Amino acid sequence: MSNKGLIHDTAIVHPSAVIHPTAMIGPYCIIGPNVKIDKGTQLLNHVTVQSDTTIGSNNRFFPFAVIGGDPQDKKFGGEETTLQIGNENEIREHVTIHRGTGQGGGETIIGDQNLLMVSSHVAHDCILGDGIVIANQVMLAGHIKVDDYATIGGGAGINQFSSIGR
Numbered sequence: 001m002s003n004k005g006l007i008h009d010t011a012i013v014h015p016s017a018v019i020h021p022t023a024m025i026g027p028y029c030i031i032g033p034n035v036k037i038d039k040g041t042q043l044l045n046h047v048t049v050q051s052d053t054t055i056g057s058n059n060r061f062f063p064f065a066v067i068g069g070d071p072q073d074k075k076f077g078g079e080e081t082t083l084q085i086g087n088e089n090e091i092r093e094h095v096t097i098h099r100g101t102g103q104g105g106g107e108t109i110i111g112d113q114n115l116l117m118v119s120s121h122v123a124h125d126c127i128l129g130d131g132i133v134i135a136n137q138v139m140l141a142g143h144i145k146v147d148d149y150a151t152i153g154g155g156a157g158i159n160q161f162s163s164i165g166r
Contacts, residue, residue, distance in 0.1 A: 008045075020057075035068065038087075052080065052099055056087035056112070065095045071124030073142060076101050086112035086130070097122040104143055111148070129165070 006024040007013060017035040019025060026045040031037070035049050040058040043049070047061045053068030061067065068083045070076060079102040095116045100107040104125030111130040120138045122128065129148035136154045140146070144158055147165020158164065
């Protein structure tokens with residue numbers, strides 16, 4: 001670790017990023033512009049938070065997760081959009097979560113105490129509640145709403161503009 005607190009010497013952190021002093025940024029992580037990471041959150045190693053993302057407290061991100069990337073949507077024109085992640089989430093290896101699109105409200109939102117298992121994907125403009133379990137290799141297309149405490153079984157592909165839960 002460096003003398004910058006809990007940021008590993010091999011991590012790359014953009015000057016505009018705001019990292020709480022108790023957040024841990026592990027080896028080879030990359031933190032892009034306009035990223036905020038709150039207290040107690042851990043990025044273990046090789047995690048990328050690309051841009052315009054706010055991450056709450058006590059989250060845990062596992063290797064090779066890519067968070068806050070540009071939406072995979074032909075209508076996306078580089079407009080300012082965001083990703084909001086709540087508290088106490090566990091984001092496992094190879095998970096991808098994209099920011100919103102201008103046409104979809106401009107933000108993707110992940111609530112609190114969720115588990116996103118290996119290689120799952122949350123596309124642009126999705127809204128996930130609290131206490132959700134998303135199993136391995138689940139793909140959520142754009143504009144999906146998942147209610148609190150839903151469970152989605154492994155390998156499921158959910159089409160855009162769907163709602164899951166109540």
